[in-house]
Structures are given as C-alpha cells and as structure tokens.
Amino acid sequence: MTIIKIQRVKNLKATVKYSVQKHKTHDELISTFECSVSSIEQDFRSVLNDYNNVHTKKRNLTARMIIQSFADADHLTPQQAHKIGIEFAQKYLKDEHQYLVVTHIETDHIHNHIIFNDINFKYNKVFDSRREHSLHYLRLVNHEVSANYNLSQINVSKSDKKYMNFREYVVKAKGRSFKEQLEHVIDASIQKAKSYEEFLQLMKASGYEYKMGKHLAFESPTTKRFIRTKTLGIDYVESSIKYRIEHKAYQPLKVNIFKKQWIDKTQEKFKQSKGLERWATIQNINYLNEINAQLYKEKITLGELNELRHTTVAFVQSFTQKLTQLDDEIYTLKKLSGSFEEYKESHSVMFMYKSLQSDAERRNIKTEYNQIFRRYDIVKRNIKTLKSIYNIQDEAELQYKLSLLKTERNLLYSSLNMNTANKMMDLNNQKNKEHQDQHEL
Incomplete structure (x- = not known):
C-alpha cells in the first residue's frame, strides 16, 4: 500500500535540516533537482526573485512537502523506494519546480520526503494548489507510478471523488492491505468449504490464484505477486486450514489481545509536527479506552x-x-x-x-x-x-x-x-x- 499526502513547509531551513539527518538517510538516499542541499534556500530564493521581477504582486519564499509512504508487504529496499520517489517527483512536478527527494529508513515504514519550491521556474508561475491538483492529481500520479512497480495501493481514477480527505484516504488504503484482505477471504472460504479442494476452488473464484509447494501461496489480484500464507501466521498454513475446514467451530487464539498499540510521542517526528502529536494523543486515548473495556469485560x-x-x-x-x-x-x-x-x-x-x-x-x-x-x-x-x-x-x-x-x-x-x-x-x-x-x- 502506498499512501501520499502534501503539506505546506513553514520553515524551509528547519525542514530540510530535519529531513537529511544521517541516521534517517545513511547519507546516501538524497537527490536534488536544480538545487543543492547546502544552498537550497538560496537556490529557491533565486527562482523567487526571477518571479518577483516580472510580477507586480511580490511573494515571499514558500515551499511544500510531499510525504510518500510504503507498506511493509511490498518489501521495497531503500534504494527502490528512493527511485520511486524521484520518478514520482519528475512526473508530478514535470521538471518545472526545484525539488529535494529524501528517503527515510529509520522508522517502521520506509517513506520519502519530497520538498519543492512553490515557484514554477519554467513558466514563472505559482504552484497550482487547487484541491483537484494538490489532492486528486497527486494521488492519481502516485497510483500510476506505484502501478509501474506492482505496489499494493488504493484504487484512484479520474472518476473518483476529488475531495476525499486524508483520513478517508488512509482508511481506504489500509482497508485494501493485501494481507488483511487475503486473511479475510481465507477465513470466509474456510467457513464455506467442505473440503480442502473446495476451499482452493472458492479462493480461485474470489480472484486468488494459488500455488502449491512446501508452503501454500496466493496471488494478489492487483500486484500479481504470490504471498505465502505462512506469513499470515500459523492459522493460515495448509495443515491448519485443513483442520479448520473440518472443525468449523474452531476459533484461532490471536497473539494480539489489543487491536491498538501505545504510541511513543517522545520520538522526534512528533516534536516536529503538532498535528501528528495530536493524532498520537487521540490514538493513545483510544488505546486506554480499549484496555479499560477489556478490564471490565474480563473482570x-x-x-x-x-x-x-x-x-x-x-x-x-x-x-x-x-x-x-x-x-x-x-x-x-x-x-x-x-x-x-x-x-x-x-x-x-x-x-x-x-x-x-x-x-x-x-x-x-x-x-x-x-x-x-x-x-x-x-x-x-x-x-x-x-x-x-x-x-x-x-x-x-x-x-x-x-x-x-x-x-x-x-x-x-x-x-x-x-x-x-x-x-x-x-x-x-x-x-x-x-x-x-x-x-x-
């Protein structure tokens, strides 16, 4: 699953300094276009001056940042993620804006930070910030680039709603995680099947081609990649599936008692973003509510x-x-x-x-x-x-x-x-x- 969002940069110098930290990038996952990291503010300002020279209404220096996140299930290397970020920047910004692409690898999910100048140096005009361009077209280009690399993703097309907010976008994307979807389809097919052979046919009818070997594997209808069911846990290997088909009342004992997890807000990324910090606070409140409900239920x-x-x-x-x-x-x-x-x-x-x-x-x-x-x-x-x-x-x-x-x-x-x-x-x-x-x- 590939998720993308765009936001304004309040402080260009601080944002760039944060983005290019050595422990986040290993000093190698950094690329620029028509600018350099050490002089990015001066480079952006130079283009701004050209703009102000030909327009009566003067502008201050402004920039934006795109964050492109990748799913663990896609098994991307940092170098592959960085290449995808560059390709996306080229296609979305059309080589008309200066930009910096940085790939962060220190968190659970590899993600790209793409910082670009609001001023289009080719046509001396300001970035089109209308929602159709900064939201819908952004996601559409991300979808096209992701498809080139067979990445799991949310479906986006020109006929989709243009004003789906970011929360709805993330929820929809997470709902389409291949592993979660596969787990759900397997569970449903187990309940319907009377034999293992019928189970395989039900999976095939649901759009999941299968491959037999030491480990059972199903093909993603979107990425066309096979994933072994053992990666879903012991309840989804061939022997367990056969047992569950014969014992419909069997309920697997899940490892995770809680659906949510406590979020450590002392991490640097929460200090840098008030919005992210507020989101983490809400998630932690929900986590505490879940614990409280569990305590009440189990006495x-x-x-x-x-x-x-x-x-x-x-x-x-x-x-x-x-x-x-x-x-x-x-x-x-x-x-x-x-x-x-x-x-x-x-x-x-x-x-x-x-x-x-x-x-x-x-x-x-x-x-x-x-x-x-x-x-x-x-x-x-x-x-x-x-x-x-x-x-x-x-x-x-x-x-x-x-x-x-x-x-x-x-x-x-x-x-x-x-x-x-x-x-x-x-x-x-x-x-x-x-x-x-x-x-x-």
Whole structure:
C-alpha cells in the first residue's frame, strides 16, 4: 500500500535540516533537482526573485512537502523506494519546480520526503494548489507510478471523488492491505468449504490464484505477486486450514489481545509536527479506552491483563514453533512417500540393464527407460534416509508414521482454540477465587 499526502513547509531551513539527518538517510538516499542541499534556500530564493521581477504582486519564499509512504508487504529496499520517489517527483512536478527527494529508513515504514519550491521556474508561475491538483492529481500520479512497480495501493481514477480527505484516504488504503484482505477471504472460504479442494476452488473464484509447494501461496489480484500464507501466521498454513475446514467451530487464539498499540510521542517526528502529536494523543486515548473495556469485560486487574497478554504471546509462540517443526517433518515424509514402491518397480529394469553385455544394448535400455534411470539414484537415497533417520522399513510404516504426525499436529493445534483458552482462563479465575475465599476464612 502506498499512501501520499502534501503539506505546506513553514520553515524551509528547519525542514530540510530535519529531513537529511544521517541516521534517517545513511547519507546516501538524497537527490536534488536544480538545487543543492547546502544552498537550497538560496537556490529557491533565486527562482523567487526571477518571479518577483516580472510580477507586480511580490511573494515571499514558500515551499511544500510531499510525504510518500510504503507498506511493509511490498518489501521495497531503500534504494527502490528512493527511485520511486524521484520518478514520482519528475512526473508530478514535470521538471518545472526545484525539488529535494529524501528517503527515510529509520522508522517502521520506509517513506520519502519530497520538498519543492512553490515557484514554477519554467513558466514563472505559482504552484497550482487547487484541491483537484494538490489532492486528486497527486494521488492519481502516485497510483500510476506505484502501478509501474506492482505496489499494493488504493484504487484512484479520474472518476473518483476529488475531495476525499486524508483520513478517508488512509482508511481506504489500509482497508485494501493485501494481507488483511487475503486473511479475510481465507477465513470466509474456510467457513464455506467442505473440503480442502473446495476451499482452493472458492479462493480461485474470489480472484486468488494459488500455488502449491512446501508452503501454500496466493496471488494478489492487483500486484500479481504470490504471498505465502505462512506469513499470515500459523492459522493460515495448509495443515491448519485443513483442520479448520473440518472443525468449523474452531476459533484461532490471536497473539494480539489489543487491536491498538501505545504510541511513543517522545520520538522526534512528533516534536516536529503538532498535528501528528495530536493524532498520537487521540490514538493513545483510544488505546486506554480499549484496555479499560477489556478490564471490565474480563473482570480482572491491569496487572492480570498484562500477565495474560505476555502469557498468551509466549503460549502461541511456543506452540507455533512446535507446529512448524511437525509441518516440516510431515512435508519431508510426504516427499519421500512412494519411494519403496518406485524402487520395486525399477528393480526389474536395473536387473535387465546389468545383465546386458554390449554398450549399445545398455544405451538403448537407458534411452527407453530414461525416467526410471533418472529416478533410481534419488529413490535409493530416499530409502536410505527413511531407514537411517526415521527407522522406516517400508511404505506401510511410512504412511503409519505420517498418520501419527498428522494426529499429533491436530491435537496440538486444537490447544490453540480460543474457546479452549477461554475455558482455561475461566477455570484459573475460579481456582484463584476459591483460593482467595479460603484465605479470607
């Protein structure tokens, strides 16, 4: 998801100084057009003087800053983000304004700061600040540039509303996050499907092409990139999806108890922007309200809630590790499945090959049974692995081992059921209450 906004620059010198700090850019993600960082104020003012010389109404020095943010899901390198910022600046400003492009990498999300002169030096006119140009056209150009790089984004077209405010824009963009959307579609398809094969067909009908392998992956309808479902969490890997299809009442135990997080307002970016600081304050108030609602709902103290949160995180992480190990072992054994039967089928061909005397006859046999010869050494190695590591002597033992692992996996995964967790918590609360009552007596 790519989000973009534009704002006035109140103090050009301070804004540039803040933007080009070494820890934000590593001193390399900085580009300029028709100006330099060290003399940007003088360079901008020189163009302003040219403007004032030909206009009766004199203007003061003014500039604007565009902030272009990228989603983690797009997996951009800082260099790629910087290149996109430059391309956007060229297309939006049409090489008619001086500008500075800076890429910040010190926060959770890579983002660009594009600072430009309000004066168009080519035509000696002022930047068109009408909402159609500074909002709608801004987003439209960003959409076009993002599409060139297959970035996830909000849909913007010439027929869209011109006056959608920034909050609506961000909400719409976040609502279209591919991972969130994919998670939602998977959950809905699991509830409808009667089998794993039907689940895959439902996903395909919803516009998500799938790819099978060690990890199930779905293709984004917009970016055409595949994303592995394991990146959504243990509840979305193939084995878990199969279990959830067969157990519709199963509710995954989520790691994050709270939807919101506390925002640290001591960071430099909040000191630089009063608007951003006010936004963070509102978010923190909402966070406290959520905690308060959770305390009231669960009838527990803040200390107990924090303990529950830490316990839940540790609990899920521990089980995720065990489940991943089981999934890896199941995948390995599935790949080795059929090796014993394949070895038996190839045995007669290999016996015939060894009994031949002439090289010509051997070459003919190799050509005729090329596939068997190519697979023979692989199958022998597979059987050696099964016998030495897993102590499995035939196909029946292999299938039995797989069934045991799948059963163990299902039993372990069922422990992550939200319903089970709630029952355990109720039981613990009841025990604590009984202990407290006895203590009071």
